[in-house]
Amino acid sequence: MPNRNDTIVATSTAPGRGAIAIVRLSGRDAFHIASAVSKPFPDTARLATLCHLHRPHDPAAVIDQGLVTRFDGPASYTGDDLVELAVHGGTLVSTLVVEALVQAGARPAFAGEFTERAVLNGKMDLVQAEAVADIIDARSRAAHRAAVRQLDGALSQRLSGIRQALLQVDALIAYEIDFPMEDDGTLNRASVTAACDDALARIEQLLATLPAATLGREGAIVVLAGPPNAGKSALLNAVIGESRVLVSEIPGTTRDAVEVFLDDDPYPLCLVDTAGLRTSADRLEQMGIEVSERYLAKAQVVLACAESPDALDTTMRAVQGLTQGTVVPVATKCDLTASSPRSRGEGTSAGEPLRVSAVTGEGLPQLRDAIRRAVADQVAPPAEDVPLITRARHEHALRRAAEELRAFSFAWESRALPAPVAATHLRAAATALESLIGAVDVEDVLERVFRTFCIGK
C-alpha cells in the first residue's frame, strides 16, 4: 500500500490538446508545497484565485497563469488538504506544473490514489469509489444511470441495511445464549428465521439485477443473420445512420463479425453484422460462418434477414436452432418488391416479417421498436428503486453472503449445530457484505447487544 503520509500530485484531466488541464495535489503538505509554486497562494478555502505558477521558489520562472483552489481537509474530495490547479491544456503545461510540485516535495500519485484516500478517510465507501470509476467508464446511458445511483449511496445503503439486519439477528442469538430463560424461546426462533429469510430475499433481489446490469454495460447483442447478399450490412449501416460496414454485391464480403455499439434505452445495443449463414467451401468464409454461429448462441435478438419469403423461411429455420434469443423476421430490400397489403406495417409477431429498405429507410423506425421490444422480452428493464449489481466483486460477495445465510438457516432450523456455532455463518455473511462496502468493525455486534437490549432487566 502506498505511503499515506506522502503528498501526491497528478494531472486529473485526460492528456492531449484541450482548453484546460487540472492538476490535483493532496496530502498533509499540500498547501506548503503549492505555495512554493503559486503566487499568490490563496488563503481562503474554495475560492478559485488567479495565480502565477512558477518553478519552486522562483517566481520569475513562470510556467503559466491558472486558477488555484484550496480545499481544507476534511472538506475535500480526499478528506486531506487538497489543491486544484486549473491550468492551460495541452501536454506540456500540466507536465511542467506537476514537475514543479514534485520538485517542491510532492510524489506522483498512483492510479486511483486520490479516491483510495477518500475511502481511507471515510469520505466514501468502496462501492461508491467503484462508482466513480464506473461513471468515467460508462459508455451507455444505462451504465451511467447505474453508476450515478451507486455513487449516491443507493447500493451502499442497501448493503449496509442487510448487514445491520444480520448483526441484529446475531445479537438476538447472543442474547438468548447469555440469558436463555429470559425470553420466549419460540418467538425468538421464529423472528430469527424471518429476519434471515428477509435478508436472503434482499440479497437475491440485488443478484437478480445482474442480467440487466450486464446489458446496460455491454449492450444487448443483436445479430443480423441471413444468406449472403441479403442486405444485412446495408441494413446495419442504415440503422446506425453511417457507413461503418462494407456493403458489396459480391456475396461473402463480410467474413468476420463486425460489432457496432449503439446507445439506446433501456439498454444499449451491440449490433453484430455477420457473414452469411450458408455453408461455404471458402475456408475464410467458412470461419466467418462459424463466428456467426457463436454470436447467435449468445444473442438476445436475431434479425433474420432475407429478400424473398422462401429465403426468409429457410433463414428462420436455420437460425432457430442456433439461438435462445428472440428471432425477428426481416424482409429486406422492400423497395424492390411490391408490398402485399397484409405485410405492410409494423407486424412482426406471428411470423409476419418486418419490411425494410436500407435504400429508402422504410421500416427502419419499426425495426428499432421491434428490437427494443425483443430485448425487453429477454431481460426486463430494472425497477427504478433497485440499485444494480454491476461488478463481479459485488456478485461474488453477495453469493458468498447468500451461501452463508442458507447454511445458517439450515443449521438453525434443523438445530443441527449449537446456536453459537450456527451464528458463525451469520457473521461470515455479514463479513462478506462488509468486505463490499469496506466497513469492517468487529465491535459492531457487541455494541448492538447493549444498545438494543436492556441488559439490566
Ligand SMILES: Nc1nc2c(ncn2[C@@H]2O[C@H](COP(=O)(O)OP(=O)(O)O)[C@@H](O)[C@H]2O)c(=O)[nH]1
Ligand atoms: N435496392 C436495395 N438494394 C439493397 C438494399 N440493401 C442492400 N442492397 C444491395 O444488396 C447487395 C448486398 O448488400 P449487403 O449489405 O452487402 O448484403 P450482405 O451480404 O447481407 O451484407 C448490395 O449490392 C447492396 O447495395 C436495399 O434495401 N435496397
Ligand SMILES: [Mg+2]
Ligand atoms: Mg455483409
